[in-house]
Amino acid sequence: MTDVALETRDLTIRFGGHVAVNAVSCVFRPGELTCIVGPNGAGKTTFFNLISGQLPPTSGTILLDGQDVTRLPVSHKTRRGIGRAFQLTSLFPNLSVLENVRLAVQARRQRGIDLFSMWSSHGAVQREAEECLARVALADKRHQPVAALPHGDQRKLEVGILLALQPRVFMFDEPTAGMSVDEVPVILNLIQEIRRDRSKTVLLVEHKMDVVRSLADRIIVLHNGTLMADGDPAEVIASPIVQQAYLGVAEPEAEVVDG
Template identity: 85%
Template sequence: MRAHANPTPALETRGLTIRFGGHVAVNAVSCAFRPGELTCIVGPNGAGKTTYFNLISGQLPPTAGQILLNGEDVTRMPVSAKTRRGIGRAFQLTSLFPNLPVLENVRLAVQAHQHRGLDLFSVWSSHRAIREEALACLERVALTDKRNQPVASLSHGDQRKLEVAILLALKPRIFMFDEPTAGMSVDEVPVILDLIHEIKQDTSKTVLLVEHKMDVVRSLADRIIVLHNGTLMADGDPAEVIASPIVQQAYLGTAEVVTEAAPEVAHG
C-alpha cells in the first residue's frame, strides 16, 4: 500500500448501511479512501459491491451511516450535487444518450462540468474549445473514429469506453469504476486498463474499482477491500488480502486460484 503524505481521506464512509426489507445489502461499512490510492473492491456476486457504489454516488439513500467528501457530510446529497463536488462514476450505460452521436454525449459532459449551456449568445471560440476537449477525451479511449456514430450503433465494449470518456470529461477527484472492462474484447481491454493506470499516477485523484478479474486487481491495486454479504471482511495490502484464508474461501473459492501466476498487464 502507498504511503500518504496527506492523511486526510478524500472520501470516507462511516457505518454505511442499507436495508431492503429484512435484507441488509450493505452492513455498517466504515472505510476511508485517500488521494493517490487505487482501491479494488472485490467479493462474490451479491456481496454488496455495486450497492456500496450506489450509496456513495447517490443512486440510493442509506438507511444509516455517513458519507464524507473531504470531511464534508454529503450523505443526503443527490447525484448531481455529488458530481459537482468531484465524485465521478461510470454508470454502466445508464448515463448515455443512445440516439445522439458519440461526440455529442461527451460534449454534453464537458459542458456540464463547466456549468454552462450553449446558446445563440455564446462565443463561438468557447463552442470550439468544448468540442476540442470532448475530442481529446474520445482520443484517450480510442473512439475518435466513431465520434459521429449514434451511441446505439456502438458495440457493448465501445459503449463502456464511451462511459469512461464521459467520466474523464467531468474531471472528478474521485473516480469510481464498476467493472469497466466487462463486455470488452481482449484487444479492447488494455486501452481502459492503461488509462486507469494513468489516472492513478495523479496523486490528487482517488480511484475505486470494482473488479472480478484477479489479474486486473493484481496489476492495478494499491489496496484491496473485500465485501461479503454486505460486510467489510478484509482491507489491506493486495498480496496479504488475496492470500488470506478467509478471502480464498469466501471469494476465490480455491487456493489454486490464488497461487496461479497472474497474466501481466502492460501499462505502456
C-alpha cells in the same frame, strides 16, 4: 489537500429484512487505487450506489473532503467531484459520440442554458471533448450515433464522459466487462494513467483477479454486505478467509489417522 478524500462511516442499507451493506467504514485517500472485491451478491455495487447517490442509505455517513454528502443527489455529488462510470451512467443514444462527451464538458463548465447555442463560440469545449475521445480510442467514431456502437465502445464512451467531468474521485464498476481482449488494454491503461495523478482517488469493483493484482494499491473485501478484509493486495488475497469466501478455495480437511 486533505489526507482523506472519501470516507464512509457505518454505511448501511436494508431492503426489508435484508441488510445489503452492513455498517461499512472505509477511508479512501488521494493517490490510492482501491479494488473492491467479493462474491456475487456481496454488496459491492450497492456500496457504489450508496456512495455515488443512486441509493439513499438506511443509516451511516458519507464524507467527501470531510464534508457530509450522505443525502446529496447524484448531480450534486458529481459537481462536488465524485464521478461514476458504468452501469448507471446516462448515455444519449440518439446523439453522436462527440455530442455525448461535449455535453459532459459543458456541464462541468456550467453552461447549462447554453448547451445548444452557436457551436462557433465553443471551440475550447470541442477540443476538450475530442481529446477525451482520443484517450478512449473513439476519435474515429466521433460522428456515429451512440445507439449504433457495440457494447464495448459504449463502455469506452462512458469512460470518456467520466474523463470529461474531471472528478477527484473516480468510481469504476467492472470496467472491462463485455469488452473484447483487444479493447481491455485501452481502459486499463487509462486507469493506470489516472492512478498516477496523486490528487485523484480511484475505486474499482472488479471480478478479474489478474486485473486486481495489476492495479490495486489496496483491496477491500465485502461478503454478505460486511467488510471482511482491508489491506495490502498480497496479504488480502492470501488470507484464508478470502480464499474460501471469494476465490472458492476449500479449507483443508483434517487428516484422519488410522489406529
